[in-house]
Amino acid sequence: MSGRGVWLRARARLRRFPAALAACGDQAAAYGRCVAAAAAGPAELRRDTCLEEFQALRECFARAVRRIKLGWEGLGGC
């Protein structure tokens, strides 16, 4: 898994993340609120406490990333 090509491609993919996250503001806020409430609550924060909110966020994020990727490729590659 080492090699310069992999690293450059991963970094290019990572550069799309902030834009995609900005497109999913509502889902991100809902997930953040769920985790903050769970962490502040009486019980410990456990794995998959906020699973539904995270799945909604992940789907929105995947759609946004695909949109950005198609948009970039339409403009002539990234």
Place this chain on the structure above:
Amino acid sequence: MRRGAREAERMRGLARPALRARWCRRLWALPARAAAASPSPPAGASPGSGALNPFDRRLKRKQKNWAALQAEPAKCDYLREEVGGRIADRVFDVARTFPLALDVGSGRGYIAQHLTKETVEKLIQVDIAENALKNAVESEIPTVRVVADEEFLPFKEDTFDLVVSSLSLHWVNDLPKAFKEIHQVLKPDGVFIGAMFGGDTLYELRCSLQLAELEREGGFSPHVSPFTAVADLGHLLARAGFNTLTVDTDEIQVNYPGLFEVMEDLQGMGESNCSWNRKPLLHRETMLAAAAIYQEMYGNGDGSVPATFQIYYMIGWKYHESQAKPAQRGSATVSFGDLAKIEGLLKRGKK
């Protein structure tokens, strides 16, 4: 020039720990230990025992070399330049001219550009990353640059009148030893002025990653290196032999668009994690979760997120007979009970 570019590419490939094909052992740290970790050795440890070795210095050197070879090295330097300016202010506050000064962990030289030839006549800059020294900022003071580790300073005892250090001691493995080395190379009546990151630095990043890993993966490992507490700093300086200590703290808050930009800038500053016990992989989903948590828990009203940098400034002097000493016991001439009559006593004293 071509050789330099190829070397740079090779270093960039090496300096990215998250993608190396290393053992992907997950470290489940207990919450109490990770949250309250502090690198200072326990009070009973012998000086220079080498009991602590949390950081991989070779990796830190590669990371700093990579950061210095970026296209725009000055882009991520805003924090270091600000702290360098504040340290230079403290140097000016000491109303002396220093014939020979040392800058430990200087990077591209952020303190020298604020100092004048009248204050410091000659400067030696020391750093582990040679690329940072090669791209150093010009300053009017005649400078000599040396590649050396902060824990193993290659200088004789009693050489320097002034030692400064800005934001590089937090990656040192054996901090007591580093302070002892600095104390050793100082001349008597020399002064050490330093700045280090303090306990609250990047607490938002640390908490967001912690909560995201707990929720997504069921456990977490430390991603932000532990910083020294202010009380430990005072003890370390005193144990190294410094007199007349002053430690004060400052908080700088920088706003970023989001978690990814914070991490990108930290990488550009050469501040990527290099602990031996770091997790080599950070999953995309965890990063996404952490970004959402960061925005929700700490976000400002306008959509940006703050990152806190807490800086401790320390000033310590090496002993000299001319320095003020506490008075002898039993040499008092007035009593505290007479504090109300202080005006009369002062007038009597003037007569």
